[in-house]
Amino acid sequence: MVSTGDVCFADALIAMSHLTLPIDPPSVPSELDVFRGLFEEAPVAYFELDAEGMVVRANRAAGELLGHEAAELAGRSVWNFAVPSDPIEIRRARPFAQECLRSDGSTITIEFHPKPIHDVNGCVTGTRLAALDITLRQRVEQLVRSSEERFRRAFAFTVVGMVLQDLSGRFTLVNEAFCHMTGYSADELIGKTLRSIIHPDEIADAEAGFRRMVAGEASSVVVEHRFVCKDGSVTWGHASVCVVEGTDEFPGYILAVVEDVTAAKANAAALQQAEEKYRSIFENAVEGIFRSTPQGQFRTANPALARMLGYDSPDQLMGAIKDIGMQLYVLPELREEFKRLHESSDAVREFDCQLFRRDGRKLWVSLHSRAIRDSAGRIIYFDGAAQDISARKNAEEALRQSEEKYRRFFEEDLAGNYITTPDGRLLACNPTFVRMFGYASAEEAQGTRLASLYANPAARDEFVELVRRRQQLRYHEKELRGRDGSLMYVIENAIGVFDDAGELVEIRGYILDDTERRKKEQALAKQAAELARSNAELEQFAYVASHDLQEPLRMISSYTQLLARRYQGKLGADADDFIAFAVDGAKRMQQLITDLLAYSRVGTRGREMRATSAEATLADALANLRTAIQENAVVVTQSALPEVFADPTQLSQMFQNLIGNAIKFRDAAEPRIHVACEDGVDGLWHFSVQDNGVGIDEKYSERIFQVFQRLHNRKEYPGTGIGLAICKKIAERHGGRIWVESQPGHGSTFRFTILKQQGAQQ
């Protein structure tokens, strides 16, 4: 830094003066005179001292230096001017600086370059001093030193790495921070190039940048490079590099200020990574993510939210929704609730609400969000996520409905439903159960043991055992007792619930109270039995009555006849008439009794049903009626008749009564009767007895089958009117019925049916 040029020049002059120093100048300008002139006029101050340090000679410049005439200086000690005026060892040959006092009182710093003067013997006879005013230089040097010191300090102690490179790229100076940054010592770095520490990947770039600066294309650059540290680790350096241009004298250099940004870089990378991660999450999340304002607008929304709400993109969603509460919420007041919740707590979780989709459909979402507040604590945003829980809600709803449905089934069931443990603790029961057994409440019912419902507690054990064995029971009938002890008939379906080990753990029962029905059934059965007994009694009565009536009737009849036989014509005409009426009445009564007896005997004295040839029974009937048929020239025809299951006597009686009737009520000159039978699809044989007789008015078609109902007086057609009643009874006994199809004057068709299959007999 310190220019040494002046000193060199002085030295040369001094050397020259020494060589040519003639004390006495020659008369003619000699070579010595020339040098002397040069000495005198030399711009450099010179003093020649004797051995004691007294000035022998000084040149003009020397005088000017001290503010004196050069001649005035001779004979004076040069140190008189020194400040402080300490004697200076000048025998040394080294230059030294000395502050001196000039004649005007100012001080001046003079650099003295001493040179001993020897005599021919080599003894020192004096000293020549070249003196330079270095006051200015020294001041500059001081300034420079001070600046350099500051620079050095800064260079040395700054935390920022600093590097100086020469223009060939070699490091000439590195500071502690840079060493620390790279792990190398200064010695290891000095003389090396960027190549030694720049990451291989970036060497080309770094060198290109360096070249550009050297070439003057850029005076400064800011670059970031990775440095490979001594231990192999990588450090990011942010470098501001400038070129300090050189002069002819000073070569240029490169100054780089390098900041270790590894941490920042890492932070930035992490930040970027995190940002990317969150961006990715935001973009790809299944949940809708949003930032909304309390005023009801979206600031941000992710694709999932848009999709969820039926929009093509977040932008479309954000553009469309100006008021979240009014536009999106099915119940706008819920949005207010959402806001209120955030007032009290920053984070709100699982806020379930229904939103409208773009297409108007409803969507269940669950919101998780937190409030973002400004410095004044006012909420400025809600940041949150929305989860589509429609499926869950729908499932919950379906479950709820299903549960409700089955709960209603359970509760409204006509059956008393209950769940019990095998040991008889009642776990649950429905209202019907409670009512059925007369409990005040389900709680009361559940406080009891099921065994208490059994008249015989052992029956409960048997029931449990049965469930255990069969796993389920259907239409299990049993007798229980209500809470008041009343007997109940119930029908129960029961299902056993078994654990993995096959142990019965639960019984589920469905009880129908059958008491009423059973009581009715019993009453009905009793009634039916009563009726049957009453009917039997009645028939027995009719039988016995008609039987026992025979006896006195026979007396009346016989004796009136005896009277007639013995006294006819002897007691007068009136007596004859009276006797005749008595005889007739007795005969009619006899007939009535006989018929009544026959009628009652259809039920009471019927024979067993058996396979019977209808042909044969018809033949029997026709044989019995042979006389009447012949006398009246009746033509009886028939189709083939089947074998049937019947009481043959009664079937024959049936034919006989119907054919007898047909003969009795004949009309045409050629009475015809046709007997037929058809195989009915209704499981019955359909018999018919058709005639061409007088026919019957339809209005009598029911009455003629009743006991003792007659349509004609006895003079026209004798008879008691019991024949068709007997037929009706016979048909009914055979599981069939009888009816007539007829019109007066067009003949009659009596039809009767009997059951094909056996088992219809009473």
Place this chain on the structure above:
Amino acid sequence: MIGTNLKPVEVLLVEDNTGDVRLTLEAMKEGKVINNLSIASDGVEAMAFLRKEGRYKDAARPDIILLDLNLPKKDGREVLAEIKADPSLRLIPVVVLTTSQAEEDILRTYNLHANCYVTKPVDLEQFINVVKSINDFWFSVVKLPPVAQNA
């Protein structure tokens, strides 16, 4: 035919109904049937008569018994059973004469070895004919077992 054996036929009528007893007598009269008719009005009396007990010790052994089924004290079926169970009596023909037309009555009496079952007709003419027929049948047509001399 009747004249071949001038000894009148001994007939025991077991009948509680006096109307029927009289009617039978009248029928015999009308039918010109000459018989000795003894009357027992119930089953107990009938058996006493047959076994010649008490006041019946001189009773004649009947050639034929006309037996009504419905009798007081001991009914006709029992009387019939006792007669047929008694070796000394079972050879006497028994005609069951009754108002019943019930088949089981008919079947039962034949099972008890009744010799004949006749329903009492309501018609007087028929009744007279029945009585005559019985007489003719049993004393003219049928060969009866010989009567034990000691009887």
